Amino acid sequence: MTVVDWIADWPGAALLRGSATAYLLVNAAHILGIGLLVGAILPLDLRLAGCFRAVPLAAIGPFLSRAAAFGLAAAALTGLWLFSVRPAAYIGNAAFLAKMGLLALALCNVGLQHIGPGYRAALAGGAVRPATRIAAGISAAAWIAVLVAGRWIGFV
Template sequence: MDLIAASAPAAALRGSVTLYLLVNAAHVLGIGLLVGAIATLDLRLLGLFRASALGQLAPPLVRVAATGLGLAAVTGLALFSTRPGTYLENPAFLAKLALLVLALGNLALLHAGRPWREALADGPVGARLRLAAAVSLAAWLGALLAGRWIGFLQ
């Protein structure tokens, strides 16, 4: 952990309020893109927005979510590098990581299955997809809340 905290990017973030602010703002933007797109897609799978075909709605939402995930991951790692030991001792941070693993695992299972491909081709949205959407929504929102909780436990 000392090696991460001693890295040049971590030192730059700790030494510049402006740089830290910009990276933190980019992290929030990434989370907004990610959770906004995923929540919209999950809600569609759960039965809302039925006027919008899933096959048309899903591809751009998945790209927006992937962009948000990439931005949030890169900036999150940068923020983590400033105090890795402190974060690893924070129960909210550990909860956030666990929820991210759950959310990403659920995502991988969802996209690997035939029901997802069939739903994108305007097939039915069955119970398996609705369950995956509910788990997804709960996991991503839980990770968001745990992330906000981190600062209250430091």
């Protein structure tokens, strides 16, 4: 038995394949997680990139960052569950592979941004460094690209 077969045989996958209601609810939770992620990360990225300068980063940054992390966790868990319904088909789907690559890029960018001193300094009320602005722009573009690639999956 391959890993793909094991994933497809997981009881959670069988539940979604056998129940339109369960699939609907997990899919809705996935969309909610994506909405929370993108709805939190884009305003934060825009603020870091230089928009909305009247809004203090120290006030909104920690909240938006945590909201995005919660949305990411919900989207990832429900996304893995949805993937389990047809793993072999998704592995062969160019849009799914593009989404996974873009997701890896977006997550690496977040990791680098959060370990860098510029992000922490900006959240503490300091000036936003040019590297932090660039990383915020990359983040916004990457998360939008992940979203578009995710929608593309159903059309390939």
